[in-house]
Amino acid sequence: MSGGRILVIKLGAFGDFFLAQTAFEAIRRHHAGDRLTLLTIPQLAPLARMSGLFDAVWEDPRSIASYVTVPRMIRGGWFDRVYDLQCTGRTDRYFWLLFPGPWPEWSGTARFASHDDSYPKRRKVPVLQRYERQLRPFGITPAPHPDLSWLDADVGRFGLDGDYALLIPGSSAGRPDKRWPRYPELARALAERGVRPVVLGTAIEKDLATAITAACPAALDLTERTGIAEIGALARRAWAAVGNDTGPTHLVAAVGGPTVALFSDASNPIHASGRRVVLHHRPAFDAMDVEGVLEAIGRARALA
The missing domain is CATH 3.40.50.2000 (Glycogen Phosphorylase B;)
Structure with a gap:
């Protein structure tokens, strides 16, 4: 999908964001020639930019207004594929609020998504295993551990x-x-x-x-x-x-x-x-x- 437009959704929280790093890195490797955008919360946006994994970082304050603004942003982004790594009721609604379409390919738990990753007791599965299972249909395999060499400072x-x-x-x-x-x-x-x-x-x-x-x-x-x-x-x-x-x-x-x-x-x-x-x-x-x-x-x- 060289030259494609890809959206990754991961809103939080702080610890979960670091647990998602191997998934971020694997998606970046798989889409090396594509434009990769991350949708996250404002508190994590500076960190996402620091990582260098994304071409653009969008911010979602998770407000009531976001149910209008975020679907509008997604429509305007003309994405070929969306990886919803958050998979909550909020992000499912973002998918539904794209009605009447067109919809991008969508990997997540939203009903009627092209790549529905819903299954019983999903939230009980260790998060890293959830990412592996969700990304497997695309031939994407997260590494066992993240590369956080970019996260450094003079102490x-x-x-x-x-x-x-x-x-x-x-x-x-x-x-x-x-x-x-x-x-x-x-x-x-x-x-x-x-x-x-x-x-x-x-x-x-x-x-x-x-x-x-x-x-x-x-x-x-x-x-x-x-x-x-x-x-x-x-x-x-x-x-x-x-x-x-x-x-x-x-x-x-x-x-x-x-x-x-x-x-x-x-x-x-x-x-x-x-x-x-x-x-x-x-x-x-x-x-x-x-x-x-x-x-x-x-x-x-x-x-x-």
């Missing part, structure tokens, strides 16, 4: 000369049940082993970071001080990283450093990807001790 200003471990103690504001409560103990254990704990997060994690630095004065609090590129750079150079089921954890895992992702039954331990990632799961966080997490770090570091 010398943080003064991290020796071994350090990234700690990601937070989660989305509405999901405190995803937060393992023993990061202060883990920070002390790491410091005793000569590894400096470095806490990442936003303003909503500030109290968690304060608790960690109070328990372990050697820890460095970088909450509110890092952008996405800097998180990627820190992850690439880290001795290890430990985090909950949250976007920054998926990012540091995807970069390729040794990462332990902590899960309880509050979330599904199937959404993490990276060359050196270990999923450490217990039914409840009360049953997850520091020694077990340290052992998981050792396993992650042993991975090639």
Whole structure:
């Protein structure tokens, strides 16, 4: 389809965006001679542009007005094919709102799409397997791990000369049940082993970071001080990283450093990807001790 026009839809969220990187890369390889456009949310648009995978990046604020503006944009783009990697009710409606047509080839879960990817319990399937299944009919095969070499920054200003471990103690504001409560103990254990704990997060994690630095004065609090590129750079150079089921954890895992992702039954331990990632799961966080997490770090570091 050389010279064709291709649209990829992936609206969010932050962690899911990084889980989609291998699909983005595979679509780009398959459509090397085509014009590739991404539709995403405004918060992720700068990151998408930074990746260099797309010729154009469109923004969808997911407002009520988007039900008018986005179908109009899709019609005006005269796309030959659309890969809907979001596959939600919103993006299904974008397909239906192209009525009365013409419609491009459409891969997604919208009823009457040319390439319907609907099947029972689809949302229970690990996301990377969903992408593989969705793209297979087109001869597109995502690689096992993404190439995030473009996600880098100068992090010398943080003064991290020796071994350090990234700690990601937070989660989305509405999901405190995803937060393992023993990061202060883990920070002390790491410091005793000569590894400096470095806490990442936003303003909503500030109290968690304060608790960690109070328990372990050697820890460095970088909450509110890092952008996405800097998180990627820190992850690439880290001795290890430990985090909950949250976007920054998926990012540091995807970069390729040794990462332990902590899960309880509050979330599904199937959404993490990276060359050196270990999923450490217990039914409840009360049953997850520091020694077990340290052992998981050792396993992650042993991975090639």
